[in-house]
Amino acid sequence: xxxxxxxxxxxxxxxTLIHPRYLVAVRPQGVVLEEYSVAIEQGMIVSIMSRSExxxxxxxxxxxxxxxxxxxxxxxxxxxxxxxxxxxxYADDMDLDVWLREHIWPAEQEFVGPAFVADGARLAxxxxxxxxxxxxxxxxxxxxxxxxxxxxxxxRARIGVPLIETQNAWASDIDSYFExxxxxxxxxxxxxxxxxxxxxxxxxxxSDETLRRxxxxxxELDVPVHLHLLETKWDIKHSLQHHDVHPLVxxxxxxxxxSRLLAVHMTQLSAGDIDQLAQSxxxxxxxxxxxxxxxxxxxxxxxxxxxGVNVALGTDGAASNNDxxxxxxxQTAALLAKGISGNAQAVDAFQALEMxxxxxxxxxxxxxxxxxxxxxxxxxxxAIDLSCPETxxxxxxxxxxxxxxxxxxxxxxxxxxxRVLDSGQLTTIDLKEVTGKASQWQSRLSGFGNRKNPA
Amino acid sequence: xxxxxxxxxxxxxxxTLIHPRYLVAVRPQGVVLEEYSVAIEQGMIVSIMSRSExxxxxxxxxxxxxxxxxxxxxxxxxxxxxxxxxxxxYADDMDLDVWLREHIWPAEQEFVGPAFVADGARLAxxxxxxxxxxxxxxxxxxxxxxxxxxxxxxxRARIGVPLIETQNAWASDIDSYFExxxxxxxxxxxxxxxxxxxxxxxxxxxSDETLRRxxxxxxELDVPVHLHLLETKWDIKHSLQHHDVHPLVxxxxxxxxxSRLLAVHMTQLSAGDIDQLAQSxxxxxxxxxxxxxxxxxxxxxxxxxxxGVNVALGTDGAASNNDxxxxxxxQTAALLAKGISGNAQAVDAFQALEMxxxxxxxxxxxxxxxxxxxxxxxxxxxAIDLSCPETxxxxxxxxxxxxxxxxxxxxxxxxxxxRVLDSGQLTTIDLKEVTGKASQWQSRLSGFGNRKNPA
Numbered sequence: 001x002x003x004x005x006x007x008x009x010x011x012x013x014x015x016t017l018i019h020p021r022y023l024v025a026v027r028p029q030g031v032v033l034e035e036y037s038v039a040i041e042q043g044m045i046v047s048i049m050s051r052s053e054x055x056x057x058x059x060x061x062x063x064x065x066x067x068x069x070x071x072x073x074x075x076x077x078x079x080x081x082x083x084x085x086x087x088x089x090y091a092d093d094m095d096l097d098v099w100l101r102e103h104i105w106p107a108e109q110e111f112v113g114p115a116f117v118a119d120g121a122r123l124a125x126x127x128x129x130x131x132x133x134x135x136x137x138x139x140x141x142x143x144x145x146x147x148x149x150x151x152x153x154x155x156r157a158r159i160g161v162p163l164i165e166t167q168n169a170w171a172s173d174i175d176s177y178f179e180x181x182x183x184x185x186x187x188x189x190x191x192x193x194x195x196x197x198x199x200x201x202x203x204x205x206x207s208d209e210t211l212r213r214x215x216x217x218x219x220e221l222d223v224p225v226h227l228h229l230l231e232t233k234w235d236i237k238h239s240l241q242h243h244d245v246h247p248l249v250x251x252x253x254x255x256x257x258x259s260r261l262l263a264v265h266m267t268q269l270s271a272g273d274i275d276q277l278a279q280s281x282x283x284x285x286x287x288x289x290x291x292x293x294x295x296x297x298x299x300x301x302x303x304x305x306x307x308g309v310n311v312a313l314g315t316d317g318a319a320s321n322n323d324x325x326x327x328x329x330x331q332t333a334a335l336l337a338k339g340i341s342g343n344a345q346a347v348d349a350f351q352a353l354e355m356x357x358x359x360x361x362x363x364x365x366x367x368x369x370x371x372x373x374x375x376x377x378x379x380x381x382x383a384i385d386l387s388c389p390e391t392x393x394x395x396x397x398x399x400x401x402x403x404x405x406x407x408x409x410x411x412x413x414x415x416x417x418x419r420v421l422d423s424g425q426l427t428t429i430d431l432k433e434v435t436g437k438a439s440q441w442q443s444r445l446s447g448f449g450n451r452k453n454p455a
Numbered sequence: 456x457x458x459x460x461x462x463x464x465x466x467x468x469x470x471t472l473i474h475p476r477y478l479v480a481v482r483p484q485g486v487v488l489e490e491y492s493v494a495i496e497q498g499m500i501v502s503i504m505s506r507s508e509x510x511x512x513x514x515x516x517x518x519x520x521x522x523x524x525x526x527x528x529x530x531x532x533x534x535x536x537x538x539x540x541x542x543x544x545y546a547d548d549m550d551l552d553v554w555l556r557e558h559i560w561p562a563e564q565e566f567v568g569p570a571f572v573a574d575g576a577r578l579a580x581x582x583x584x585x586x587x588x589x590x591x592x593x594x595x596x597x598x599x600x601x602x603x604x605x606x607x608x609x610x611r612a613r614i615g616v617p618l619i620e621t622q623n624a625w626a627s628d629i630d631s632y633f634e635x636x637x638x639x640x641x642x643x644x645x646x647x648x649x650x651x652x653x654x655x656x657x658x659x660x661x662s663d664e665t666l667r668r669x670x671x672x673x674x675e676l677d678v679p680v681h682l683h684l685l686e687t688k689w690d691i692k693h694s695l696q697h698h699d700v701h702p703l704v705x706x707x708x709x710x711x712x713x714s715r716l717l718a719v720h721m722t723q724l725s726a727g728d729i730d731q732l733a734q735s736x737x738x739x740x741x742x743x744x745x746x747x748x749x750x751x752x753x754x755x756x757x758x759x760x761x762x763g764v765n766v767a768l769g770t771d772g773a774a775s776n777n778d779x780x781x782x783x784x785x786q787t788a789a790l791l792a793k794g795i796s797g798n799a800q801a802v803d804a805f806q807a808l809e810m811x812x813x814x815x816x817x818x819x820x821x822x823x824x825x826x827x828x829x830x831x832x833x834x835x836x837x838a839i840d841l842s843c844p845e846t847x848x849x850x851x852x853x854x855x856x857x858x859x860x861x862x863x864x865x866x867x868x869x870x871x872x873x874r875v876l877d878s879g880q881l882t883t884i885d886l887k888e889v890t891g892k893a894s895q896w897q898s899r900l901s902g903f904g905n906r907k908n909p910a
Contacts, residue, residue: 089854093803292794322858339747348548393897403777408863442848
């Protein structure tokens with residue numbers, strides 16, 4: 001029980017009881033409960049007990065029946081660029097370098113501003129809610145605008161303060177990036193759902209001086225650092241050419257290799273690198289679909305988990321994925337790890353589920369608040385309907401979730417107790433308005449530059 | 456125009472016009488048409504013309520509006536074992552050998568019979584229709600029972616006559632397998648949707664003598680041979696030990712390496728092997744998710760396509776995938792090919808679409824009938840609604856289908872002109888009955904042997 005959940009004279013008034021058929025709380029590990037109920041009050045999980053006990057304990061509670069469903073912790077998307085959803089499918093089937101330099105960056109240069117960020121983020125969050133995601137870790141320009149959208153629709157987020165040596169519509173120089181970022185950190189102190197990260201774009205695009213400031217602020221304020229790292233071989237080559245050392249050595253020298261670092265991609269790792277990551281407590285954010293699609297390389301997930309590195313899952317932006325679907329990402333992560341390692345036992349279904357829930361919470365420094373269904377944590381929850389033919393028959397609930405279920409089966413989502421998806425319907429986002437805006441951006445972006453839109 | 460589609464006094468009576476927003480007919484290659492209509496009559500495609508022309512040409516036709524949709528050829532699942540859908544998730548996260556010998560085969564030995572096959576197939580076809588599949592290529596016992604189910608629900612199928620040296624509930628010895636198979640071939644001569652293949656299980660489980668008979672019948676009757684081949688390294692080792700030659704040499708010596716061979720899996724291929732496949736016209740059936748999940752190996756898709764080998768896609772059975780979702784399979788195939796080859800341009804979205812449509816038709820010897828939307832072919836069609844947030848904005852239709860859309864968006868499916876999925880509702884399958892049967896099998900199978908059902 002938390003302080004907000006103490007029984008009163010009329011137990012259960014103001015309290016909601018969710019009755020799923022199956023409960024996979026992620027903690028304790030590997031357990032599937034049947035006919036258990038979760039009580040939530042003022043946004044928090046206040047009790048987990050058998051269904052029959054819960055009816056006696058809280059006779060006045062509002063009841064929500066999920067007779068054919070599994071209730072899970074809400075999913076955590078540990079790396080994305082939500083506004084880039086407006087660039088979904090804008091440029092496909094090309095290498096990272098061509099994709100970025102010839103297509104994505106020119107379009108961003110022309111169009112990115114507060115409206116682009118707000119409209120793209122709303123579209124992204126609509127998609128994420130419909131896929132069970134309750135928390136995400138973002139890196140983009142105009143984090144202030146993104147924060148406003150998150151507050152409005154009710155999603156939990158770590159929002160990156162972007163740091164890059166080039167000027168941008170959001171900030172004229174690196175001092176301005178820091179200044180605005182520190183202001184956001186202050187402004188959001190009392191926000192229940194929002195926190196910042198420092199998000200230097202990548203070692204190749206950020207100076208030593210900037211990274212030193214990041215390291216200092218990160219330590220002083222206990223704020224995570226969110227960084228693209230070792231996405232392709234080229235990153236190592238560039239570092240050796242310009243800094244005379246491997247990127248990991250450079251980051252170590254700059255005091256960034258520690259448990260506040262969220263290292264995204266990590267497709268270029270030696271056995272020694274993996275040991276170093278394990279020892280320093282760095283979190284790895286694995287984005288398998290984006291890495292495959294851009295032919296960046298393959299993150300050695302199995303070896304990382306074996307070494308004890310905390311690995312969470314990210315979709316990356318919709319411009320390189322092209323969806324924000326963590327269930328599909330978890331399936332890809334598990335299958336790819338087996339295929340690449342040659343070991344069908346590598347990354348089992350429960351480990352895949354952990355990567356999209358508790359491991360994400362750990363990486364984002366939110367483990368005390370979310371990532372599992374435990375008394376005292378926020379009610380960040382996701383229900384999946386298992387009754388459709390695609391998930392029948394049902395022998396193992398967690399296997400079915402990872403290997404057979406799709407996001408079409410996500411029926412209900414709660415963030416901090418607020419039901420943002422109710423029987424498949426978004427309650428805080430006007431879908432028609434959001435897709436209408438997307439259509440307007442499509443018209444503007446389609447006409448940009450010398451684009452030929454192939455099939 | 457086919458002979459059935461000649462204009463009459465009152466043009467369009469008895470004729471249906473489908474008006475999708477986008478039409479991707481697959482042939483001609485790479486073309487996306489907007490505001491075109493497809494006219495179907497007596498199960499055939501009789502005309503493709505602009506929407507305005509079609510209204511003038513067929514004023515009496517029944518019209519079906521698909522205002523936000525893309526119309527595609529129905530998908531072709533070129534390798535599956537439909538009845539095994541009842542074993543979906545029965546045993547996961549283990550190597551092929553353990554999975555087969557300790558879990559799947561004992562369960563099959565106990566339970567496989569006409570009822571298992573019929574109930575599993577109906578469940579599988581329900582899932583396939585809901586995912587846009589109009590044709591599949593099966594390998595299992597009781598092909599006669601499977602054929603009955605296909606006729607009842609209206610799906611196109613190549614149904615394998617299983618050939619294996621061990622006796623089974625369906626056949627007592629190899630002569631009986633052949634005898635029953637040849638009878639099916641005769642019985643189905645006038646069936647519009649059904650044909651057989653000869654389906655020897657794998658080189659390691661079938662004798663030279665049986666394979667010689669298969670080669671002879673295949674040539675005499677012009678019937679494809681459907682065979683698991685080079686699924687793992689062990690297949691080569693076994694062949695060298697028992698036959699002194701590599702499996703491809705053995706098959707060549709037995710006159711099986713030709714354009715009637717559907718070689719499924721093919722994860723163990725040298726450059727020389729790939730040349731030989733290209734020269735001999737063998738079709739490769741790629742099952743990427745099953746190969747990854749069982750850690751069997753990775754089929755070199757990019758090299759095969761470059762060499763000019765026809766590669767189609769299969770889901771394999773739901774016991775090793777664990778779904779029958781070709782859209783997801785095509786996405787995995789495209790992403791994996793890029794990741795493994797290190798070339799982001801490998802296997803673009805259109806090639807992935809071809810693999811799940813026209814290439815499947817070619818492999819199954821059904822190219823004149825299905826696999827593309829062309830006048831004179833059967834009306835095997837699939838419509839995908841692109842209006843939801845997951846596929847907005849929309850720059851490239853085919854990219855969006857392969858990289859962003861999911862089967863939840865498949866709205867309508869026609870097989871030979873019969874609308875088997877109508878605005879998301881199955882018209883020939885009673886979903887409640889099908890999932891009810893699955894639930895009964897679940898109870899029986901869960902209690903079998905010394906099973907511990909982990910989470």
